Amino acid sequence: MSDLVNKIAGANEEAVRRMLAADPVLIDVIPANEAIPELKPGMILHAGPPVDWERMCGPMRGAIAGIAVFEGWADDLADAEAKAAAGAFDFHPNHHFSAVGPMTGMTTISQPVMVVENRTFGNRAYCTINEGLGKVMRFGGNDAEVLDRLRWLRDGLGPAIGAALREMGGVPLKAVVARGLTMGDEMHQRNVGCSGLMLRAISPALARTAADTQELARALAFIGGNDQFFLNIAMALGKAMMDPVRDIEGSTVVTAMSRNGTDFGIRVSGTGDQWFTAPVEMPEGLYFPGYTDADANPDMGDSTIVETIGLGGFAMAAAPAVAGFVGAGSASEAANFTHAMAEIALGENPEWTIPALDYQGVPTGIDVRLVVETGVAPTINTGIAHREPGVGQVGAGVVKAPLGCFEQALVALAERMGVA
């Protein structure tokens, strides 16, 4: 048995080593079908583990209908829904194509995606550009305002940011996150610090490559007006950081956590690309005026990749203002979340530290064994979507990853190692 323990320890050491060795750099914005050549017309990538139309939740159905109209695959929302129900579209998880997407997580051929390259390992990860707040597709919005914004992201902002990033040679992201942790960000429900740092980093190159100052002004106003602009960058960073950690034989480290609004799924290094799923839970949180938990959709999105790398709920101590925003108790109690998450992590990240904890690093390397042994589930800071298509965000809260995923993963790992 001690051989097995040693093997797991060595595998996990290698997993954490790869996480800490990551060097993620935001290098470009390009159309999704350039980034992911497998993307074809009619193919829609979504958040979370695999799910078919019949089991999709309301906001994801709303987003599917909207993106089909946006891509010209349907005449209107009703036509799109009919086609979806008739099997006209091909659904796959973002995670199967080096991509991630927030909430509904729509990724299709013509959308612009940000490209994060992990320079240590040479892999790339992709995420669309954050749409801002209000009625947006990631929360199931699909009306003309939503689609018009997506068109401008595709034709205006995306190419502009891409040109700026190419001109300046990219933005190394590890230092941005390190700084954000000293600015009250946890990179999931609060990205105000990092969003400002990104604008500071790219705005000179945006100006140098701009053809027109009015369009430039619109781009600067859009980026500067969106406190969550960095979220999607942090997600692509997370995906680029975790993909090289996959497939280490014997490793019990979680490489992905993700939800599609119906199921919560995790992947573990030692079991490769297998998903372990359980019904997704309902966030507990605070609602925008006029909404209650009766309006809420269960938890959704690939954004849990940020918790997978030790941010979000794991870094709550860095972001006392978030604790109140997500209804997780008083600000002075924020550190308790980080301390709890340290119990299920193998180590800490010496480059991503939290001043208020005297520079303790964020908990790094979620170990499925520790989750199952302690019964402490990963804490996730999340936005809450309305359960009906087309409405949008109704609040923000905290949700626990279902323990069932971790129990299944542990059984599968044991079987794989011949001890079950």
Place this chain on the structure above:
Amino acid sequence: MSDLVNKIAGANEEAVRRMLAADPVLIDVIPANEAIPELKPGMILHAGPPVDWERMCGPMRGAIAGIAVFEGWADDLADAEAKAAAGAFDFHPNHHFSAVGPMTGMTTISQPVMVVENRTFGNRAYCTINEGLGKVMRFGGNDAEVLDRLRWLRDGLGPAIGAALREMGGVPLKAVVARGLTMGDEMHQRNVGCSGLMLRAISPALARTAADTQELARALAFIGGNDQFFLNIAMALGKAMMDPVRDIEGSTVVTAMSRNGTDFGIRVSGTGDQWFTAPVEMPEGLYFPGYTDADANPDMGDSTIVETIGLGGFAMAAAPAVAGFVGAGSASEAANFTHAMAEIALGENPEWTIPALDYQGVPTGIDVRLVVETGVAPTINTGIAHREPGVGQVGAGVVKAPLGCFEQALVALAERMGVA
């Protein structure tokens, strides 16, 4: 005696009311002699209470020589020093002209000044644009690099920011500071959050009013490359907030704290524009590589106006990363500074709150009586200049306001009220 106590209480209530009612808005950047018509050739405003050439410290003499060359009042630094010693220049405190300046605090006719208007009371305050780090005039730098940068601030950046602010109608600053306090800023030695927020606020207007994208790119890079860009804005905000608090009969509230590198001076509401001075103290802090406390100049600058309004050392709990930077102990002890400053303040600011203290407001309204009674001196987070002219910043630290100023002020107040 209780009549007197009541009178003081009422006066101080009014003082704090005026502080909290302030509505400071950054509205423009204009040449100093437009902002301050009294400014004439040969006239130099400096930080702190009045001081003549003979008693000026090294870095302030260096800055005087540099600014005289910059303005064309001297052929070179040696000529400028000779003229200064011969009485060719007319020295006055910034504070006598609605202005403030960091460290040496040079303000002369052609420099661009940022204009903060307190919309509640109609008064305006002025401060030059922050020059960035490295060799800069505020730390006594005066070589060609320093003067070239000042020329670009005058001819390029200043007019560009002014045009942007006029086009967009200004930036209300109270909300920027409120947000900065949730981003790890205390607005004296750390302004990284607020500097990013300012760039987000003004960059669209900078683009809309730009004539040339390359010059715009330079402006964006300069602002975005300076973590202390907001310091000078916070200082003008502080001056605009405190000037309406002057001259309330019977009030024991401190309206200004300031240092010229030789003397520390304070002004108190109930004694109008009288300065109470004492020899300035030496900061205790951390030094850049290659420097020690033997290189340090005593404390200097008008930047203590930010402590006067409850920020800087008073808001240390909001900025745990600063505690280490200024050598004030571990990050987790940052809250102790804010708790101590609350002992000498009359109230707290309900709009400027600190998440880590469960949204306690910053200590507001320094009462000279409380300072003298408790012996707790205001704590100031400060940069440290080299004591020789022309060198620049050598570190950052914490310094205490000398108690003697407060004792003198209390005696003067007592005399004025007929009880001494």
